[in-house]
Amino acid sequence: MNTRAHIGVTGLAVMGRNLARNLARHGYTVAVHNRTPSRTKALMEEFGHEGTFVPAETARDFVDALQRPRRLMIMVQAGAATDAVIDEFAPLLESGDMIIDGGNAHFADTRRREADLRERGIHFVGAGVSGGEEGALNGPSVMVGGSKEAYAVLGPMFETISAHVDGEACSTHIGSDGAGHFVKMVHNGIEYADMQLIAEAYDLLRQVAQYSPAEIAEIFRTWNKGRLNSYLIEITAEVLSHTDADTGRPFVDVVADAAGQKGTGRWTVQTALDLASPVTTIAQATFARAASGQSALRTAYRPLPGGMHIPKTRSEAERFTSQVEQALYASKVIAYDQGFTMIQDAALTYGWDIDFGAVAGIWRGGCIIRAAFLDRIRTAHKAAPDLVSLLAEPGFAEEITAAQVPWREVVATAARRGVPAPAFAAALSYYDTLRADRLPAALLQGQRDYFGAHTYRRTDRQGAFHTHWAHPD
Ligand code: ATR
Known part of the structure; x- marks a missing residue:
């Protein structure tokens, strides 16, 4: 393979396909892969003329098509499918490579995956991509989690393909691990x-x-x-x-x-x-x-x-x-x-x-x-x-x-x-x-102390207090 791709996108349903097209339209060479190869073929036939794509049928070909450090973007269903795709590709990657999850993952899953892949030397970047299919194609808002080092490499790419307002890109590094997916x-x-x-x-x-x-x-x-x-x-x-x-x-x-x-x-x-x-x-x-x-x-x-x-x-x-x-x-x-x-x-x-x-x-x-x-x-x-x-x-x-x-x-x-x-x-x-100056939370604290001896704090003294209530029963 002669052309090394700047980034690869796997998962070429509507969102993935449109993001890959957006990247290619901005001059990036994009490796494209999908579990079912017919989607890759369809993308090449319909939109191959829009930019430089490198279609890959196997996971190995896909990974080999990428420049190092590799940037591999996953655009598959959140949950088990995302884990399955990570499990498939992570063993083919090397230290310093990056997996970007641009799907709608739960931030807790992103935290788990990031910790797991960090141990293996791989940057895992949970990126919230907003704007639906139209945004993915013409400029989404991108909320990027993960390490600062990964954003230093990926940021310019996201900032190029994102929406712009008053000349400013709608993409930023939000914070580590699951921060991007949390904010999304x-x-x-x-x-x-x-x-x-x-x-x-x-x-x-x-x-x-x-x-x-x-x-x-x-x-x-x-x-x-x-x-x-x-x-x-x-x-x-x-x-x-x-x-x-x-x-x-x-x-x-x-x-x-x-x-x-x-x-x-x-x-x-x-x-x-x-x-x-x-x-x-x-x-x-x-x-x-x-x-x-x-x-x-x-x-x-x-x-x-x-x-x-x-x-x-x-x-x-x-x-x-x-x-x-x-x-x-x-x-x-x-x-x-x-x-x-x-x-x-x-x-x-x-x-x-x-x-x-x-x-x-x-x-x-x-x-x-x-x-x-x-x-x-x-x-x-x-x-x-x-x-x-x-x-x-x-x-x-x-x-x-x-x-x-x-x-x-x-x-x-x-x-x-x-x-x-x-x-x-x-x-x-x-x-x-x-x-409110005062909330009836004070009464709740009284109720809690009454039935459960949960104690309360007072407005006039430090410490935890409990009243010996004369229970009617
Ligand atoms: P959309 O909502 O944009 O249509 P989606 O349903 O979130 O997309 O994701 C579908 C994509 O996830 C498809 O590319 C699908 O691959 P296939 O075309 O082969 O069905 C991909 N996908 C789902 N489960 C997968 C898995 N376990 N391994 C690999 N890819 C998977």
């Missing part, structure tokens, strides 16, 4: 929250303000010109203005209202429980998807009474619309703040040195949650690297202060009217929990 997981959790908040805003505008889907699409288009400007708001307007060709009805009215999930939202919530990280808005968004699919329960609950009908005049509907914009913005700030807090909690637990400004920076392009507002988060973290919360930044604090009354109005209206708004309500409760 939380990105997806935030995506769940963002989508759910937008869906609740739509539902309230429809049910309370009585707007049609087409009218709500226009409202979202207007919002997209302001501080809510984002890919998700933009595509929401597109979906809401779409008409079903068969029935002539609004598309959103003919779609079954049971939301699917692939699992990264669930991973975020499961991990948050382990870290005691209160990502309540993300959790509600994940549970809302689960609840939508509980058809037997929904049938059982459906006959039960709902809220009050609150007719709105046109001007009241317009006022309510502006309140929903405020509630959506405030809740969105909380959802992102919760996600960043969770990354902070994990950084402490796993010893990751994470630049939060850089994380916000690479989410500005190439991924589903890309939004103008991430630029502000980035600026806030760059200005104060120890920023404990977005709400500790004066600009965000001012906006939330201005939004809090309408935010309460919206949550109260949803409750009175009987429209579910679990993510809005969770975000507001989080805000009220954290701003």
